[in-house]
Amino acid sequence: MIPEQLRQELKRRVADAVTPREAAVDVMKELQRHCGWLTDEAVAEAAVLLGISTLQVEELATFYEMIYRRPVGRNVIHVCDSVSCWAMGGETLLAHLEQHMGIATGQTTPDGAFTLLPCSCLGNCGNGPTLMIGETIHHRVTPEDARAILARAMDQGAP
Amino acid sequence: MNHPNEIKLIIDDIPVEVPEGTSVLEAALSVDITIPHFCWHPALGKAGACRVCAVKVLEGSPRGVQMSCMLPAQDGMVVSTTDPEAVALRKGVIEWLMINHPHDCPVCDEGGECQLQDFTIAGGHGLRRYDGRKRTYTNQYLGEYIEHEMNRCIQCYRCARFYQEYAGATDFGVMGRGNMIYFGRQGDGPLESPFSGNLVDICPTGVFTDKTARFRARYWDYDLAPSVCPHCSLGCNITPAARYRELLKVIARRNDSVNGWFICDRGRFSNGAVNAPERPRQALADNRPVSCDEAMDALLERLTEFLELNGPASLAIVGSPRMSLEGNIMAARLRELLGAGTLSYFDDRLQAERTMEAASLLTTANAASLADVRKADLVAIMECDLLAEAPMMALAVRQAWRGGARVYVVGCDVPFDSAQGTKTLAERSRSPASPTHPGPDSVPPDRPDAPRTRPGAGCPPPLPAPGGARGWSGSRPGVCSRTRSHPATPRPVRGSATPRGQRCPHC
Ligand code: SF4
Ligand code: SF4
Ligand code: FES
Numbered sequence: 001m002i003p004e005q006l007r008q009e010l011k012r013r014v015a016d017a018v019t020p021r022e023a024a025v026d027v028m029k030e031l032q033r034h035c036g037w038l039t040d041e042a043v044a045e046a047a048v049l050l051g052i053s054t055l056q057v058e059e060l061a062t063f064y065e066m067i068y069r070r071p072v073g074r075n076v077i078h079v080c081d082s083v084s085c086w087a088m089g090g091e092t093l094l095a096h097l098e099q100h101m102g103i104a105t106g107q108t109t110p111d112g113a114f115t116l117l118p119c120s121c122l123g124n125c126g127n128g129p130t131l132m133i134g135e136t137i138h139h140r141v142t143p144e145d146a147r148a149i150l151a152r153a154m155d156q157g158a159p
Numbered sequence: 160m161n162h163p164n165e166i167k168l169i170i171d172d173i174p175v176e177v178p179e180g181t182s183v184l185e186a187a188l189s190v191d192i193t194i195p196h197f198c199w200h201p202a203l204g205k206a207g208a209c210r211v212c213a214v215k216v217l218e219g220s221p222r223g224v225q226m227s228c229m230l231p232a233q234d235g236m237v238v239s240t241t242d243p244e245a246v247a248l249r250k251g252v253i254e255w256l257m258i259n260h261p262h263d264c265p266v267c268d269e270g271g272e273c274q275l276q277d278f279t280i281a282g283g284h285g286l287r288r289y290d291g292r293k294r295t296y297t298n299q300y301l302g303e304y305i306e307h308e309m310n311r312c313i314q315c316y317r318c319a320r321f322y323q324e325y326a327g328a329t330d331f332g333v334m335g336r337g338n339m340i341y342f343g344r345q346g347d348g349p350l351e352s353p354f355s356g357n358l359v360d361i362c363p364t365g366v367f368t369d370k371t372a373r374f375r376a377r378y379w380d381y382d383l384a385p386s387v388c389p390h391c392s393l394g395c396n397i398t399p400a401a402r403y404r405e406l407l408k409v410i411a412r413r414n415d416s417v418n419g420w421f422i423c424d425r426g427r428f429s430n431g432a433v434n435a436p437e438r439p440r441q442a443l444a445d446n447r448p449v450s451c452d453e454a455m456d457a458l459l460e461r462l463t464e465f466l467e468l469n470g471p472a473s474l475a476i477v478g479s480p481r482m483s484l485e486g487n488i489m490a491a492r493l494r495e496l497l498g499a500g501t502l503s504y505f506d507d508r509l510q511a512e513r514t515m516e517a518a519s520l521l522t523t524a525n526a527a528s529l530a531d532v533r534k535a536d537l538v539a540i541m542e543c544d545l546l547a548e549a550p551m552m553a554l555a556v557r558q559a560w561r562g563g564a565r566v567y568v569v570g571c572d573v574p575f576d577s578a579q580g581t582k583t584l585a586e587r588s589r590s591p592a593s594p595t596h597p598g599p600d601s602v603p604p605d606r607p608d609a610p611r612t613r614p615g616a617g618c619p620p621p622l623p624a625p626g627g628a629r630g631w632s633g634s635r636p637g638v639c640s641r642t643r644s645h646p647a648t649p650r651p652v653r654g655s656a657t658p659r660g661q662r663c664p665h666c
Contacts, residue, residue, distance in 0.1 A: 052329065053329035053330060054345055055329060055330055055331065055332050055334075055344060055345040056323075056329055056332060058334055058345050059332045059333060059334050062334040062335045062336070062341075063334075063335070063336050120337070
C-alpha cells in the first residue's frame with residue numbers, strides 16, 4: 001500500500017500529462033523511490049494510476065534500465081558498458097569493482113549497501129569511462145577513483 | 160493526399176508505377192520482386208526493426224544502401240535489390256538474426272511454412288559460423304490454443320504490434336530491450352484476445368504455433384483448399400488444412416475486401432464439430448447405408464407421399480439466419496421443386512420484418528464491405544454485440560476507430576470497447592455463453608493461477624487515435640452524446656448500464 005498523499009500527487013501528475021502514458025516514467029520512479037524498487041504492488045498501482053494493464057507497465061518498467069524490478073541495495077552503481085566507455089577502460093573498471101566489492105555484476109553486497117549493474121550509455125561518452133552512483137555521474141573514473149567514490153557513499157549512507 | 164500521384168521508378172530494371180506514399184518494398188512486391196522482410200507486414204505497416212529489407216538506391220535520394228520498407232518510392236528512383244552491397248548486408252543481418260535461433264526446424268511446427276526459413280535461404284546464409292552461447296528463455300503457457308517457443312524469436316515485433324495496436328488487447332506484449340527481450344504475458348495464462356490465433360499466422364517464425372495441431376503434419380502433408388468460414392455471416396476467407404480426412408487446423412486466407420489477413424479465434428479453433436465422431440458421414444435410409452443420390456431420391460419420395468397425404472400446407476421448410484446463404488437458397492429451391500410447404504427462416508415475426516426492412520434498404524451502392532468499414536469515418540452499430548455476432552466486424556470497426564472514425568453504439572447494452580475488441584469482450588466472446596454463439600472448442604476453465612482480471616486491466620481507455628485527438632466520441636461511449644448529456648437526464652447514463660428494453664428518448 002502506498003500512502004494516500006503519494007497516490008494523490010501521482011494522480012495529479014497523470015492528469016497534468018497530455019496522455020497518461022507520458023507520465024508513466026514519472027509514476028514508476030516515484031513509486032520506486034518510495035518502495036526502494038518497483039514491486040509487484042507498485043506495478044499494479046501504476047497500472048491503475050495510468051489506466052493501462054499491468055503488462056503494459058511491465059513493458060515500460062523492463063525497458064528502462066533505472067527502473068528496478070528486483071530489490072536493490074541502498075546505492076545502485078551503474079557502470080557504462082557501451083562502446084565509448086568500453087574503449088576507455090570500462091570493462092576493467094567493472095571488473096575492478098566486482099573484485100573490490102566481492103560480488104558479480106547484477107548482485108548486491110551482503111550488507112545491502114551496493115548493487116552493481118552494467119548500463120548502456122550514460123550520455124557521457126566524451127568523458128569515459130563513466131559510472132553513476134545514485135544520481136551522480138562520475139567522469140574518467142580510474143579504479144582508485146571508484147574505490148574513493150564507494151568509500152564516500154559508504155560514509156554518507158552510514159546511519 | 161486525396162489524389163495520390165503516380166510515382167514512376169525502376170527496380171531491378173523493371174519500370175514500376177505506384178501511388179505516392181508507397182514504400183520501395185511494396186513497389187517491388189507489386190511487380191513480384193520479393194525483398195526479404197520480417198517486421199514489415201501489409202496490415203501492420205513498417206517498423207524498421209529487422210533491417211533485412213536492404214536495397215541499394217542507385218539514383219534518387221538518399222543514395223546507397225537503404226531499408227526498403229522505410230523508404231518512400233520517389234519519381235525517377237533507380238533501385239537495385241541484387242547489388243552486391245545490398246545482398247551482403249542482407250546476408251549479414253540474417254546471420255545475426257540466426258545467432259540466437261535454436262535451429263530446431265525438425266521439431267518445429269512452423270517448418271515448411273516458415274518465413275524465417277525462406278528468407279534465411281534466400282539471403283544466402285546456409286552455413287553457421289557462430290559457436291558461442293545462445294540466448295534462451297522460459298516459455299509461457301498461453302492457453303489451450305497457442306504454443307509458445309520464445310527461443311525462436313527474431314524480435315520483429317509483429318506479434319506485439321498486432322496484439323496491442325491492431326487487435327487492442329493488453330495482456331500480451333514486449334518486455335525488456337535489446338538482447339534481453341521477451342514477447343509474452345506478464346505471467347502464464349490464456350491469451351485474452353478473441354483474435355489471438357492470428358499470432359500463429361503473423362509470427363514469421365515458430366514462436367507461436369497452433370497447439371491444436373501440434374506435431375500432426377507438415378505443410379506439404381496437408382490437404383488444403385480455399386474456403387469460407389462457416390461460423391458467422393461475415394464469410395472470412397480461410398484455408399482449412401486436413402490430413403487423413405481430419406481437419407487439423409484453419410489458416411486465415413487473405414482477402415482484402417473481406418477479412419484482410421486475419422480471422423477470429425472462433426473461426427480458427429472450432430474444428431471440434433467437423434471432426435466429431437458422431438457427425439453423420441454416411442447417408443442412411445431406413446438405417447441402411449445408401450449413396451447420397453439414393454438418399455435424396457428417398458427423401459423426395461417420402462416428401463411427396465407426405466404431401467399427398469396431408470396437403471401442401473402441412474409442410475414447413477426451415478432455414479436460419481445463421482445458416483449459410485447457400486443452404487438457405489437450397490431451402491427455397493426445395494420449396495420451388497415441391498411446389499409446396501411454408502418457408503421459414505426466422506423464429507419470430509418481428510425479426511423477419513426487421514430483416515426484410517434492412518435488406519430492402521440495402522443496395523449495391525450503399526452496401527459496405529469489411530474493407531469499407533475499416534476505412535469508414537463514422538460507424539453506427541445498431542442493436543448488435545459485434546464481438547458475439549461477427550468478431551471480425553469488431554476488428555474492422557477498431558481499425559476505423561484507429562484511423563480517426565467516430566463510433567456510436569446504439570440501442571444495446573454492450574460496452575463501447577466492443578468495437579475496440581479489448582479484453583472485456585475477449586472474455587465474453589471466449590466463454591461459451593450462448594448456444595447460438597459458441598466460443599471456440601474446448602474452452603479451458605479459467606486456471607485459478609492465471610487471474611484474468613487484474614487491477615487496471617479491465618477497461619483500458621481508448622488509445623489516442625493516430626494523427627489527432629479524435630477517438631470514440633464522448634469519454635464513455637456506448638450511447639450517443641445526446642443521450643448521455645441531456646439536461647433532463649438526472650445523472651450520466653452509462654452506455655453499458657442502460658436497463659434492458661429501455662429505449663433512448665432523444666431520437
Ligand atoms: S515472437 Fe514472432 S512475431 Fe513476435 S517478435 Fe518474435 S519473431 Fe516476431
Ligand atoms: S468473424 Fe470469425 S466466425 Fe465470423 S466469418 Fe470471420 S472468422 Fe468466421
Ligand atoms: S522489413 Fe524493413 S526493416 Fe524490417
